[in-house]
Amino acid sequence: MNDNNNIGKWELGCIIFNSLVFKLFLFYPKIYLHFGGSAAWLTAFFSGAVFLAIFWLIMMLYDKYADIGIVEAVKRKFGTKASNAVSLIGVIYFIVSFCAVVFYVCCALRKTVFPTSPLWYTGVFIVLAALVTMLCGNQAVRRMHSLSSLGIGLTVAAIFVFGLKNADIYNLAPVLGKGASNVLFKGLSSLLMYSDIIAIFFLPRNSGKYSYKKTAMFSAVLAVVANVLIILIFSLNFPYEYAEGVEHITYALTKGASVGKFPIRIDFAYLLALITSAILYSSLSLSIIVNEVRKISFNIKRAGAAVMSLIMCLMLCGCYDSSEVEEKGYVIAMGIDKGDNSEFKYTFQLSNPLESGGSIGTEEKADEKQSDGNKTVDNICVEAEDFFTAKNKLKSVMSKKTDFSNVKVVALSEQVAKEDALSHCVVLMKDREVRQSANLCVADSAVEFLKSVNPTLEENTIRYYELFFKNRDVPYATVTTLRDFVSRSVDKAYDAVVPLVNENGLSGMALFLSGKMCGVADADEALIYNVLIGNTEEAGFNYGTGECVLSSVCKPDVEVSTDNVNPYITLEIEVTVSEGADLDKVARMLKSQIETFLYKTSTIGCDILGLGRKVKSDFVTQSEWESYNWNILYNNSVFSVNVIAKNGKNN
Numbered sequence: 001m002n003d004n005n006n007i008g009k010w011e012l013g014c015i016i017f018n019s020l021v022f023k024l025f026l027f028y029p030k031i032y033l034h035f036g037g038s039a040a041w042l043t044a045f046f047s048g049a050v051f052l053a054i055f056w057l058i059m060m061l062y063d064k065y066a067d068i069g070i071v072e073a074v075k076r077k078f079g080t081k082a083s084n085a086v087s088l089i090g091v092i093y094f095i096v097s098f099c100a101v102v103f104y105v106c107c108a109l110r111k112t113v114f115p116t117s118p119l120w121y122t123g124v125f126i127v128l129a130a131l132v133t134m135l136c137g138n139q140a141v142r143r144m145h146s147l148s149s150l151g152i153g154l155t156v157a158a159i160f161v162f163g164l165k166n167a168d169i170y171n172l173a174p175v176l177g178k179g180a181s182n183v184l185f186k187g188l189s190s191l192l193m194y195s196d197i198i199a200i201f202f203l204p205r206n207s208g209k210y211s212y213k214k215t216a217m218f219s220a221v222l223a224v225v226a227n228v229l230i231i232l233i234f235s236l237n238f239p240y241e242y243a244e245g246v247e248h249i250t251y252a253l254t255k256g257a258s259v260g261k262f263p264i265r266i267d268f269a270y271l272l273a274l275i276t277s278a279i280l281y282s283s284l285s286l287s288i289i290v291n292e293v294r295k296i297s298f299n300i301k302r303a304g305a306a307v308m309s310l311i312m313c314l315m316l317c318g319c320y321d322s323s324e325v326e327e328k329g330y331v332i333a334m335g336i337d338k339g340d341n342s343e344f345k346y347t348f349q350l351s352n353p354l355e356s357g358g359s360i361g362t363e364e365k366a367d368e369k370q371s372d373g374n375k376t377v378d379n380i381c382v383e384a385e386d387f388f389t390a391k392n393k394l395k396s397v398m399s400k401k402t403d404f405s406n407v408k409v410v411a412l413s414e415q416v417a418k419e420d421a422l423s424h425c426v427v428l429m430k431d432r433e434v435r436q437s438a439n440l441c442v443a444d445s446a447v448e449f450l451k452s453v454n455p456t457l458e459e460n461t462i463r464y465y466e467l468f469f470k471n472r473d474v475p476y477a478t479v480t481t482l483r484d485f486v487s488r489s490v491d492k493a494y495d496a497v498v499p500l501v502n503e504n505g506l507s508g509m510a511l512f513l514s515g516k517m518c519g520v521a522d523a524d525e526a527l528i529y530n531v532l533i534g535n536t537e538e539a540g541f542n543y544g545t546g547e548c549v550l551s552s553v554c555k556p557d558v559e560v561s562t563d564n565v566n567p568y569i570t571l572e573i574e575v576t577v578s579e580g581a582d583l584d585k586v587a588r589m590l591k592s593q594i595e596t597f598l599y600k601t602s603t604i605g606c607d608i609l610g611l612g613r614k615v616k617s618d619f620v621t622q623s624e625w626e627s628y629n630w631n632i633l634y635n636n637s638v639f640s641v642n643v644i645a646k647n648g649k650n651n
Contacts, residue, residue, distance in 0.1 A: 007203060009210040011142040013219040014149035015203070015284065019196040020223035021152065022277035024230055025270065026104045028193055029249045032231050035187040037622050038240040039177030041232040043187035048224035051194045055220055059213045062201065066212040069204030090202055094285040097196065101285075102126050105278040112251050112432055113271060126275070130282035134290070138203075141280075141287045148276050155273040156226045158266060160233050163253045166483065167236035170493070170613035177240065179621045193227065196281065202288045240622065241490035245426075250274075256436045256483055329400035332377070332462050333409040333453075335446030336416050336424055342383035344416070346390040347447040350378045351406070351462060376461045379451055387427050404433035408465040410482060411446035411501070414510075414517065421498075422489045422515025429486050436483035439469040441501045442510040442517065449501055468506070474499070475530055475539035476523035477506035489515035493612030493630060497521075497529065511606045513631075518604050521597070528597045531575065531590070532556060532609060543589040548581035551648065560614045566636040569598075569611055573641070576648035583645040590643045598639045605631045 007015075023029075029044075036043035065073035071090075075083035106122045133144050177183050197220070205212055234249045237256065246252045254267040335347035352375065380397060384390035394402055410428065412421050428434045443449035455464035469479050477499040488496040489512060500508040500520065509526045511519040521529065530536040534555040541550045556573040573594070577586050601608055612630040619625040 006206045007142065009215050011146050012200070012203075012205070012212070012215050014145040015142065016197065016200060016216055016219035017223045017226075018145055018149050018152060018277055018280050019199050019284070020194050020220060021156065021226055022101075022281050023193050023196075024156070024227055025248075025250050025274040025277060026101075026108055027247060029227075029231060029234075030247065031190045031192075032187070033240070033244050033246075033249075035178065035182045035190070037177035037182075037244070038172060038174055038235065039183045040240070040243070041172070041228065041235045042175075042177070043183050043190060044228045044231040046184050047187055047190045047193070048228055050188060051191055052217075052220060052224055055194075055197065056217060059216055063213045066205045067207055070201040072204065090198070091289050093198065094289050098130075098282055098285040098289070101278055101282055105274065108248060108251075108274060109271075112248060112267070126278060126282060129279045130286055133279065133283035134286040138287050141283050144283065145280055148280060152273045152277050153222070153226065155266075155269045156230060158269060159250060159253050160229045162266060163233040163237055163256070166256055167233065168487075169236065170610070170617060171236055171239050171491075173613065173617040174619040174621050174625050175617075176620045177622055179623065194224075199281075199284055199288060237487075239487055239491040239494075241492065242426075242486060255432075328403045329398055330406050331402060331404050332406055333411065333450055333465065334407060335411040335413075335443075335450045337413040337446045338415050339383040343385045344390070345381060345383050345447065346387065346394075347411075347450050348380045348382070348390075348394055348402075349450050349453075349461075350380065350402075351460075352376055352378050376455075377453070379447070381447060387424065387431070404431065405435060406462065407434050407438045408462060409439050409441060409469070411441050411443050411449050412498075413446045414442060414444055416446075417442050417498070417510060417512075417517035420516055421512065422486065425482055425486050425489070425515075428482055434482070436481065438482045439465070440480050440482060440485050440498045441469075441506070442498050443501045452503075469499075474506050475527050475536055476508070477526050478509050478529060478535075479506075485512075488512075488610070491610075491613075492626065493607065493616045494610035495606045495608050497608050499526075511601060511604070511608060513604065513606050518606060519601075521601075524593070525597050525600075528590075528593050529608065531573065532571075532594065532597075536575075541586070541590075543582070543586045545585060546581060548586060549578040550586070550645075551576045558609075558611060558614060560611055562615060562618075562633075566638055567611075567615070567633055568638050568640070570640045571642070572644065574644045574646065577645050579647050581645075581647075583647065587643040587645040590645070591641050594641045594643070595639055598637075598641070602634055602637045602639075605635050607631070607634050611637075 032040040032043045032047075062070070068076075071083050071087050074086050102123050105126055109122050133140055200216065230250060230253070234243065234246075234253055237253065238246070243249075251267065251270055254270040330351045331348050332351045333349035335349070337345040337347070339345040380394060382390050382393040382397070384393055391402065391404075410425075412424070416424065425440070428438070429436060441449075453461065453464070455461055478497050480496060480498045485496045485498060488494045496512040496515075497509045498512065498517075499506045500510055507523045507526075509521050509529065510517045511521060527536070527539055527541070530539070531550075531552040534552050536550065536552040538549050538551055541548055552573065552575045554574060556571045559570045561568040561570075571594070573590070575586075575590065577583060598609075607630070612634065615628070615630060616625050619628065
């Protein structure tokens, strides 16, 4: 507990940490991507190191003035006029900074959780919360930092940890992104991330008994590490081609967070950290601007003021989407076909817990009963030019509020997939409700597929979808999530595949090139693909003179040589075969089928194994990699496959 206006060690550390971290939840980190590209993490690391070096030099000079603050120090050295000038500059800076923070926070909230709320509404709430804390005195502001900064730090740590699941080291290539001059020197403009450290110079320690310099440097290092880690995990999660279009880096990571196959919603933690950190900094700015207000007594204890402000934060976070379960219509699947009167026909499949299923369309409302007998869902079809227009039209035919957070499947018709599947998926990825873990599939007709779904062994259609799309349980198809498809489609070194659905269930897969369907693979070829990616368990395999059960749970060892005109690619694959099978024949048959499959896909330039990522890592900058034209060279690749078959358990 601190007496009078002494700034304690913990309080100082929390103020510094939050002042350097709170911009992480806003738009500011985009500057790292703008200059760094695939090397955004390197830009963040370099600018952070430069900031720490500058800050250390400043602390060396400022440490002896820490007890009195910059204004009093200037007054003693240069007189009243100089100190007044410093005060005026500080006031102007913090007024501009305060207004900018409120504006950017309101914009962030509107794009993530309050899409229909006016900016002034959330702005007023942020300003009031900051005023409540500030008017209770400087001690209340510091207590607010002491109570909240640890939680903000834990939120950053949680976002990093949960982001590790989707990390891909190849997303960091080329290692110098847009070039050394952009990544390092032009990237120094990102030092604005740390500009708000100026606040501590207007907060005198007032004879606190601890090392000011060590405390300040330790807190600054923690903040820089937090910033760099978030940029690093974001760069690992998304290829730079997609990452540059993301506005809220931290929010994008929270949407993709999951534990195993179960998505978790830590976007609430992000939202709470965003609002709390913004209020912390805003109240600090106001207290510096009107520091004389702290002398006014309101007879409110410091802890009470801090708790009051925290409660206001929770109120803004917790009630933005409150509604009763029966007031919502939960969309569990979507289908996109070409439309008759509009560009596209969207089919929204809604869960019907009351088992009063029907099929309603904006043009065919009379046909309310489904012929397939699946009464656990309702299918509503609307025609629109894009997804957001379709959502608005859906509201006009429903009495309930639609909720897209439980979408399990997005089905694309072959015609839509061939024209441009990527543009539809990018829109869905950026929607605040649709989860990135939703599964994709391609059907002759998306609407007919959704209407034909009639689970016989499951009472719940949602559960049916969850079990239907399981990687290792589907040897003759692959499973692709919305996130995987977008990440691979925008990557010039990795092309996507999506399972085909028909009357036989999941069988075969669609091949994509730059987000457009360019071919198909049958069920046997899909099995070969699963073997190649190490995603096969106990799959039946006919090797000509017999049958066996094989498993491949490890990715192959791959080497790509580009010394000659045509890439030379060697793959060594290890598979486990049930006892009694002829290992040599199994190996020869697999080798033949794998090579045939690889030449088939390479002929159309479809790199579905991401072999180009190994080549990309050899380049230093993005411009060099893009000028290499891997997709064109991949057409003429030469493959050498070695299959090692070993005996396993008899299944």
